[in-house]
Amino acid sequence: MARAVALGEHGRRSASPNPWVGCVVVDDHGTTVGEGWHRRPGTPHAEAEALAAAGERARGATAYVTLEPCAHYGRTPPCADALVAAGVRRVVVAMEDPDPQVAGRGLARLRAAGVDVELGPGATHARRSLASYLHHRRAGRAFSLVKTAMTLDGRVAAADGSSRWITGPAARADAHRLRAESQAVVIGAGTALADQPSLTIRDVDPPADRQPLRVLLDARGRVPATGPLFDPALAPTLVLTTDAAPAGSVDAWRAAGAKVETVPAGGGGVDLAAALELLGRHDVLQAMVEGGPTLHGALLGAGLVDRLVAYVAPKLLGPRAVPAFPQPGPGTVADAAAWRLVSATTLGDDVRLEYEPGGD
Numbered sequence: 001m002a003r004a005v006a007l008g009e010h011g012r013r014s015a016s017p018n019p020w021v022g023c024v025v026v027d028d029h030g031t032t033v034g035e036g037w038h039r040r041p042g043t044p045h046a047e048a049e050a051l052a053a054a055g056e057r058a059r060g061a062t063a064y065v066t067l068e069p070c071a072h073y074g075r076t077p078p079c080a081d082a083l084v085a086a087g088v089r090r091v092v093v094a095m096e097d098p099d100p101q102v103a104g105r106g107l108a109r110l111r112a113a114g115v116d117v118e119l120g121p122g123a124t125h126a127r128r129s130l131a132s133y134l135h136h137r138r139a140g141r142a143f144s145l146v147k148t149a150m151t152l153d154g155r156v157a158a159a160d161g162s163s164r165w166i167t168g169p170a171a172r173a174d175a176h177r178l179r180a181e182s183q184a185v186v187i188g189a190g191t192a193l194a195d196q197p198s199l200t201i202r203d204v205d206p207p208a209d210r211q212p213l214r215v216l217l218d219a220r221g222r223v224p225a226t227g228p229l230f231d232p233a234l235a236p237t238l239v240l241t242t243d244a245a246p247a248g249s250v251d252a253w254r255a256a257g258a259k260v261e262t263v264p265a266g267g268g269g270v271d272l273a274a275a276l277e278l279l280g281r282h283d284v285l286q287a288m289v290e291g292g293p294t295l296h297g298a299l300l301g302a303g304l305v306d307r308l309v310a311y312v313a314p315k316l317l318g319p320r321a322v323p324a325f326p327q328p329g330p331g332t333v334a335d336a337a338a339w340r341l342v343s344a345t346t347l348g349d350d351v352r353l354e355y356e357p358g359g360d
Contacts (some may be wrong), residue, residue, distance in 0.1 A: 001094055001122030004064045005129050007037040007046070012181050013208065014040045017283035018095070022193040023050040024064045025057075025088070033057040045070065047079040051086045052240065059087035065333070066126045068097040068188040080109040086134075090116040094126035098137045128342070131287035135306055144304050145182065146296050147175060148324050149311040154295055155321035163322075169348040171311040176275040178202055178309065180208045184279055186239075190220040194277035198228035200288070201236050211235035213284065216258075217295065219269040221249030225256035236309075240275050256300040267329035268293075272302050287303070297327035308355045311347070314330040 007022030015038045017020075023046035034057070044052070047069055051058050069079035069091070083091055096119065097103065105324025110117050127134065131141035134330055147169045150156050151340075157163035164272035165172065179185055185199045214235050215224060219242045220315040228234055237258040241250065242265040253260050260328070263278055264271040279287050289295060299305050330336050339355040346352075 001064050001065070002125060003032075004046075004066045005094070005125050006124065007035055008126075009067050009129060011038045011040070014210075016039070016133070016183055016285045017136075019067050019130055021046040021065065021067045023047045023056040023066070026064065026203075027057055027061045028089075033061060033097075042075045045076055045079050048076065049080055051082055051088075054086070054276040060089045062090040062092060063088050064092045066094045066121075066122070068093050068095070068102055068104070068206060069106040069110070070097070070102050070106040071109045072101045074101075076118050078106075078109070078159055080106040081318060083110060084113040084115060088115060089338045090118070092118045092121055094120070094122040099226055100136060100137075101277065108278050111178050125185055131307070136280055136285045140280055141273070142184065142284040144276055144289060144299060145178070145286055145307040145308045145309065146299060146305045147178060147297060147309045147311075148287045149175070149313065150324045151313055151315040151321070153316050153318070154324050155295075155317040156324045159320040159322075160318050161322070166315065166325065167311045167313045167350045168348040171175055171313070171350040173203060174345075174352060176310065178203045178288055179212055180337065182212050182285045182286045183284040184213040184215050186215040186217065186275075186279075186287050186289045186295075188291040189216070189220075189222045190222045190294055191290070191292040192216055192218070192229060194292075196227040196229065197290075198231075198234055202227075208249050212288070213282070214241060214288070215279065217241075217270050217272075217275060217291070218249075219244055219265055221245035222354070223249075225249075225252040230256040230258055237329075240278065241272050267298055267302070268299065270297055272304050291324050293322060295323055297325050300325055301327040303357075305357065307342075310353045310355075312351045312353060 004022035004024045008020045011020035017043050022037045027033050034054030036046045038103045071078045071080045089308040137142040179201045199214040200211050200243045214237045216239045239253045239258050240263050263274040342354040
């Protein structure tokens with residue numbers, strides 16, 4: 001199953017909005033006879049690829065799959081039927097697919113055909129790999145990955161506003177890898193005005209074959225439709241705004257080639273839950289939020305951060321510098337929200353810390 005998860009990871013950048021699934025077919029001697037992974041929508045699923053590689057050797061074999069095989073017709077035929085037709089004796093599935101079109105139907109189809117089905121081995125590993133897909137299917141909104149680069153004392157910019165560069169080249173390259181794994185990159189109006197970013201993927205290996213959707217949250221029409229963010233030759237742009245935005249700003253955004261959609265207002269800006277739900281409807285599984293302290297603090301305060309990645313540099317900027325998370329905190333340590341450490345990685349002199357909600 002670990003091999004199947006690793007295979008599935010090959011499709012992380014390209015398979016969405018489908019899940020990046022891996023499959024390994026093993027004969028009754030314990031020999032791997034077929035492997036496959038889902039590359040992109042419309043191409044064969046992982047099971048079909050692995051069965052094609054195995055050929056007749058799939059008969060009587062065991063298939064290890066990271067996610068429940070589908071049982072419905074979409075752009076490709078049902079994988080559950082393909083496994084049955086190939087004569088696979090046993091299917092080991094890491095976890096059930098929460099997509100309403102699947103949701104146990106694939107497992108039921110296999111069992112009804114007499115296939116021995118085991119559910120659960122490798123679930124923790126598969127769940128971590130497919131976290132954004134699973135969240136999207138269960139919650140109906142994009143998985144919110146907040147990325148920040150900070151100093152040892154939790155500052156993201158000096159007192160004069162300068163922030164380039166807090167981290168070193170290895171950390172910045174890793175952040176571009178995260179962009180490549182995301183379907184959208186989200187910023188707020190303040191960051192757009194201060195940095196005039198392009199929000200494109202650069203210098204990743206292998207090179208990205210598509211750019212993420214660039215999403216600007218601008219409730220009041222503060223950001224002019226100029227600069228790289230509104231260059232359609234670089235990447236598409238979506239502006240999420242509210243009824244408070246002047247018609248002139250909306251018209252200018254659209255004239256520049258951006259798509260504009262209105263969401264409810266909330267918390268002095270756009271309603272963040274509504275924004276993530278809208279992105280989910282646009283098939284964004286993972287939204288990487290690089291919006292600066294105000295947006296990050298608002299998402300934390302609303303309980304809408306699903307993963308937090310902090311690149312920590314060995315620098316100190318002092319109390320007059322800009323804090324990474326300026327939202328009001330609890331009155332006592334006992335009331336502080338706890339986070340669970342997922343990974344810690346050294347990148348040159350910096351450290352990449354990855355957290356998810358719900359620590360003890």
